[in-house]
Amino acid sequence: MFFWKTWKALQAQGVMGINRRNADYVLKYNKRHLYPVVDDKILTKERAIAAGINVPEMYGIIDTEKDIDKFDSIVAPYSDFVVKPAQGAGGDGILVIADRYEGRYRTVSGKIISHEEIEHHISSILSGLYSLGGHRDRVLIEYRVTPDEIFKSISYEGVPDIRIICLMGYPVMGMLRLPTRQSGGKANLHQGAIGVGVDLATGLTLKGTWLNNIINKHPDTTNPVEGVQLPDWNGFMTLAASCYELSGLGYIGVDLVLDQDKGPLILELNARPGLNIQIANDTGLTARCHLVEHHLAALKKAGKTETVDERVAFSQLHFGAQLNAEPSDTQPSPEPA
Template identity: 40%
Template sequence: MLAFLKKSKYVLGLNARNLNYLRPSNSLRAIRIADNKLLTKKILRKASLPVLQNYGLIRQIKELKEFDWSTLPSTFTLKPNCGLGGQGILVVYGRKKKFPYPWIKADGRPVNIKDLENHILNILEGTFSLTSLPDIAFFEERIKLLKLFKPYVYRGIPDIRIIIYNSVPVMAQLRLPTKESSGRANLHQGGIGVGIDLGTGITTTAIHRGRLIEYVPGARLLLKGLQIPEWKEILKLAIQAQIVSRLNFLGVDIAIDREKGLIISELNARPGLSIQIANLSPLADRLLRVKGLKIKNPLKGAKISQDLFGGEVEETLEEVSGKKVIGINEPIEIPDRQSGKYPTMAKIDTGAYRTTISTNLARQLGLNEAMRYKKVRGALGLEERPIIEFSFILDKKLVSTEAFIADRSQLKYDIIVGRKDLKQFLVDPSKNIFMSQRVLEKVKEKRGIK
């Protein structure tokens, strides 16, 4: 939060959003289309992009009186066509028995035909409309919940909001429905927003009612570290939707159906800005970084997004702590009198106190002159190990230490770096860097190392 506040001058406000991005970037015609859910779906469907199926729509009271309720399935969503901020959406979770028994809402309460009629009348009167004008009500397919998200939501479907500018995704969040939000993935109604690292598709920080949280309310379920499936495809699909919509600045909502896969649930010409808090990152500087870029295709836009904005959390941690973030496998270089620097891969092991180098590598580099010996309990029981003076370079930082020499001929790594030598670093277990043996051999060959 500290780093985020330091960048507060780059936080995008509503006025700046409207004056600098929404109005200059989007035509009135494109905005009107995005505000009209049915028209948006028609255009997206025409472009062969995945959208939800409609079960029926009601434009006027006469159609409401004549509507055949038996045609509705046991689960569906009732929406206003031009609704604002998720208002007027009624999620029907299921039905205990077949028609004419009442349906069950996401909050567990029953809803019958009379309830639906009253709700539709409110929609037709424009109660939930963006412009307060008479609106259209429509019944829509309810997405089938992906098993991955089941522990994180309350009787609703999560979606992924991606803000796109100039065909480049600049920020994303996972929106989770809660009991408070009545099964709707809407932050204003009590849903949870979880920031997503654009480079990896892994969730980061989370907010609920404007406050940072770590766990799902009422459960010890960590919100950070969740890998969103098909992340690259999600970014590409969002860009495709942006291109079809002709909105240069917008929010694209994408859901994942457990049977159909990715589905565009909505386009938003006025995306909310609390996404900045969920990501602990301001939008304004990201928007400036992609302004004027020439994006050839969705694949290119997704790649630029991942390259520019991936690892934002890592950068924030490094900025606040002054320490570099490393993974559990890292390339290191060992200063060598003969070849200059000897490259190899090391295992970062916070469970070990002292760094250990293999007997074979120590002999090869002429590092087998022991300073002293120390008895340690290892996998083979109590043994006496030599300790040597040892230096290595990790992430451009020189580390001078004392290391054990041990037989590691049966192990993958010649070196493990213990926590004694990790005081300049933060270890992220989800960050892995792999360098194949073939690549290592090429590096050694180039440097004349045998």
């Protein structure tokens, strides 16, 4: 039986609301001067590369109108690629080109677009149409991720991504986001993608949420979204946890993808990760965050810090979910000795 709870009822279970997220986590743990690293995807990529973390390869950057004619030479060696606003959000302004067709381009959802249309799109990105606050922006052209075969049956076109929220480098909640026909190949929930909870201990998927309803089948492929084992789950957890060192930000949403050839890659980091992940997991963030905070306080008292692997082990020990478990009455478990 699936059911929909009101936000109020969820709050009673320790679901984090936007005010608490902003005051107790975003403002407290994320220093303002570090925001540019995550709010600009080009900077994030440069940071990740410097830290030895895999990301989709950057093919080129266009930062002025007069550089728009560099586009042809940037993409000449590739038949597929992605054009995106460096400071975009929510999947807006992203063009995923899958193929070429008689001098034109074919997007992942099959739309044919002309060269002029791409140039116009690039010009719109530069003018700030998709950037946070409408500021002038840069255009990033990068490797197109081909999703791992595992996602074929539960995804419609495009690339699913895995969002892991980390507090001080401890993964606290995860969600697999699956593109649908409606989301145009993008894995953003407000474009119409599905969010599916993930058991942090095992990487097994839980139930899904689509357009604010709990679902158990993908609407386009009709395959169940629950009980799918994500491959290399420890690899994902480790990558996500290591983004604390990379960014210096204490409360982030790490977006990862699994490329058929290159394995787990970091797509982007978010300093104000959304709260819908709680609906997908049927569990609140508050209790999990409190447990990490208690643990950190205990470590501090003992003059200790933990490595990435120790942090991942802590999260896997405490934030696993039993498949088909009763909805969260999650209480912080007692601190380990």
